[in-house]
């Protein structure tokens with residue numbers, strides 16, 4: 555019986571992790587919940603990857619989280635040990651290097667843009683004055699943490715004095731500044747398109763609470779089913795592939811003048827809100843995709859990973 559792991563940092567499986575464990579069991583796998591912090595790597599001796607001191611015996615893995623606030627060193631260790639595992643022949647989705655790229659809003663946005671995916675104008679800098687000039691040019695902008703998630707820590711600014719205070723603070727903390735033009739979203743909502751492999755298995759509108767501009771479910775947005783048009787599917791799959799993701803949650807907004815714009819791709823999206831809106835649980839699709847990887851019917855190049 556194949557052994558499949560769901561890898562995370564949280565001591566207890568989240569709702570989405572539980573869906574994956576159940577889906578794997580329903581498809582005849584032995585499913586294990588593995589904590590990333592207890593994985594160790596050995597170079598030039600014995601078993602390459604161990605879990606709590608014993609050799610890790612796995613056929614495949616679904617990596618759900620590599621840590622919420624790890625230090626750079628911890629992040630390198632975790633990505634390294636997962637990459638080691640993949641090199642030893644255990645496929646993991648998403649690939650640890652793509653997880654790392656997706657976590658970095660700058661690198662992932664650049665990869666999206668170079669694949670022809672429309673993204674907002676964005677500046678990454680350590681110079682608060684450069685950022686201030688960009689905000690003056692754009693009129694209204696969003697300042698985001700370069701590795702943020704769930705809408706936490708982003709500010710919308712349209713006042714130069716206010717912007718200056720925020721930028722000064724970021725510079726004092728010696729953090730890079732990621733600043734983006736503000737995009738007026740049609741209906742104050744965006745679309746979360748859930749990509750698994752070559753298709754969008756479900757899509758949901760995320761409507762921001764009134765007076766708010768963020769559409770994260772974690773920030774109180776409401777979800778509604780959204781139609782998966784061929785145009786949306788093509789765009790979302792292209793977005794996921796540009797970052798080398800085998801499955802992804804793609805944040806797509808429709809602008810008031812009728813264009814699509816992609817804010818980001820999420821490498822380990824949660825899907826409770828999407829499930830409640832659409833009735834579609836992506837978990838069995840993700841497990842099926844992993845099975846294809848284990849059986850060699852699909853490889854990372856099919857997910858757009860280069861090299």
Ligand SMILES: Nc1ncnc2c1ncn2[C@@H]1O[C@H](COP(=O)(O)OP(=O)(O)O)[C@@H](O)[C@H]1O
Nearest residue numbers: 696702703704705706734735736737768769817
């Ligand atoms: N440039 C922007 N213009 C308008 N709204 C934005 C912009 N960037 C992000 N948002 C809104 O904020 C939400 C969170 O931003 P996002 O880049 O997806 O970061 P996070 O990782 O925190 O989800 C988006 O889903 C979108 O609703």
Ligand SMILES: [Mg+2]
Nearest residue numbers: 704705805818
């Ligand atoms: Mg997002």
